Amino acid sequence: MVSVAAMDRCGDNPSIRILLFASLREQAGWSEQQWHWPDPPRPTLTPEQLWQQLQLPGDPQRVRVAINHQFAALNTPLQAGDELAFLPPISGG
Amino acid sequence: MADPLQLRINLLSSSFDPLQLLQRWQGDLQQPCAAASHFIGRVRATATDGEPLEALELEHYPGMTERQLEVLARDCCGRHGVLHCLVQHRIGRVLPGEALVLVAVGADRRGPAQRCCQELLEALKHDAPFWKREWQRNGRGQWITGNTPL
Numbered sequence: 001m002v003s004v005a006a007m008d009r010c011g012d013n014p015s016i017r018i019l020l021f022a023s024l025r026e027q028a029g030w031s032e033q034q035w036h037w038p039d040p041p042r043p044t045l046t047p048e049q050l051w052q053q054l055q056l057p058g059d060p061q062r063v064r065v066a067i068n069h070q071f072a073a074l075n076t077p078l079q080a081g082d083e084l085a086f087l088p089p090i091s092g093g
Numbered sequence: 094m095a096d097p098l099q100l101r102i103n104l105l106s107s108s109f110d111p112l113q114l115l116q117r118w119q120g121d122l123q124q125p126c127a128a129a130s131h132f133i134g135r136v137r138a139t140a141t142d143g144e145p146l147e148a149l150e151l152e153h154y155p156g157m158t159e160r161q162l163e164v165l166a167r168d169c170c171g172r173h174g175v176l177h178c179l180v181q182h183r184i185g186r187v188l189p190g191e192a193l194v195l196v197a198v199g200a201d202r203r204g205p206a207q208r209c210c211q212e213l214l215e216a217l218k219h220d221a222p223f224w225k226r227e228w229q230r231n232g233r234g235q236w237i238t239g240n241t242p243l
Contacts, residue, residue: 069154089239090218090222
């Protein structure tokens with residue numbers, strides 16, 4: 001269920017901000033979108049389910065997930081108002 | 094209580110002189126370190142396929158990259174009992190020969206200084222959200238999907 005606190009953060013239209021980076025962004029053809037929470041809300045929603053719904057390219061096991069700027073697992077339950085990022089393989093330094 | 098770790102992290106969108114930054118950092122320390130370890134990483138002249146490299150593009154995740162660098166630095170410095178740490182990392186377009194990353198660690202002993210510097214460098218290469226794209230002279234760009242061997 002979408003919590004009252006999450007609804008408050010988003011107003012009347014709870015959503016999740018989804019970000020893509022680098023090669024994944026270019027393969028998908030978009031960098032950011034708001035995903036609006038279904039009505040009635042589904043009991044749980046995970047990054048892996050969103051990956052499938054958005055028909056993102058490739059295997060989700062090959063990317064990393066961040067929720068609100070912290071690494072998270074593909075099966076972490078999402079909350080309305082979250083910022084979800086799919087991160088292709090990192091290569092810093 | 095004051096934070097015992099003197100930590101300075103910056104993402105830089107233009108070229109920098111790592112030796113100048115090191116000198117400034119050491120001059121700003123509240124107390125001199127008996128041991129310091131530094132790493133400077135520069136952009137190679139060739140791409141991974143051996144062709145001449147025009148430039149390297151560094152993309153990051155604004156907000157998360159800075160946060161993650163701090164998490165990694167605090168964790169690493171805490172484990173090694175290190176009290177001084179500097180991390181400077183380029184973003185944007187970086188030319189061959191230019192400095193890409195500078196990590197400096199100050200400690201009381203060489204062991205913690207060297208180990209912390211190496212571990213932090215490896216941590217940021219694998220766990221801080223940066224992505225590299227190699228640009229060649231023919232205008233072709235290629236995302237890098239991993240790190241060079243140690």
